[in-house]
Amino acid sequence: MSELLVCSHLSKRYGSKQALNDISLSIESGKIIGLLGPNGAGKTTLIKIINGLLKPTSGMVSIGGYQPSVDTKKIISYLPDVNYLYHWMTVEQIVSMFSEFYEDFRTELAYEMLSRLGIEKKARLKTLSKGNKEKVSLILVMSRNALLYVLDEPIAGVDPATRDYIITTIINNYNPSASVLISTHLISDIEEVLDDVIFIKGGRIVLHNTVDEIREQHQKSVDDLFREVFKW
């Protein structure tokens, strides 16, 4: 397994606020990793730096050997934490937009997943339920044949059925040469599907280990440990 994502001594400062403080980590291919931390811990800042949307104040990040750039946009499939789809578009239009934007987009796979959900090609995004919008966003992101999938809070605010759908879709699209980085503060819902977890607190990594190692060492779930680490 090769190192897919490497962050070394990453720091990000917004004025006087230190959002990330000396973050170093590496992620191999073929893993599903949870980036866990309470709101304001720095999860989204880290994700935006990985995606090249923010520049670090210091330190460096490389994905598949490239610095964040056009090259890394080709290999990272990113689901932001806010709805970014044009609500007036139809499902068909958004699919064709993605297939034009991304060389690695698998249109057939996208339609297969959409039809399994009973979502019509001609449906406008604004007519879909919140849960279905989330599912469409995830389908678009997972339909790319990327090396790194970065999902920012994919399960926040969705009903349990949608959450199960999201988890199943992530497992079904598992590919040993790609990794999935999922940020969330809802750990108990998702910890079984994670290989590794990274706890981030006040812009620092406080723990990086496998789920089974954590359970073995602490005799408790990752969620229980999380609640201990992040007590306030």
Add this chain to the structure above:
Amino acid sequence: MTWILDKKRPLCPQISEQLCILIASGQLKAGDRLMSVRDVAVAASVTPNTVQKSFEQLEQTGVIYSKRGSGWYVSENSEIAKTVLSGLIREKTKAYLDDMRSLGLSIEQILTNIKEYSYE
């Protein structure tokens, strides 16, 4: 089948145990083909790496074997799976007895309760 996993214990041994139960109880027989890694991962909602590791460990202990390119099969020797199952039965029974004793029940009262409630 439903996969009931304890949140406090590592996942990999739990997947192995559940597969051993299927084999020891005869739901999976010698020579039967196992579900794929992905199918088990989806059914149990766990990462495919955990299932893969569990299959590899079961192969090392001789419970299952792999055929190149065609998946995993239950081996002829079901003794290990049966040992795992009886170990689980022993462990769970002891835990139940400890619980009941901590509630102040004697073994006779526990047996009476088991008989009474098993008809419900």
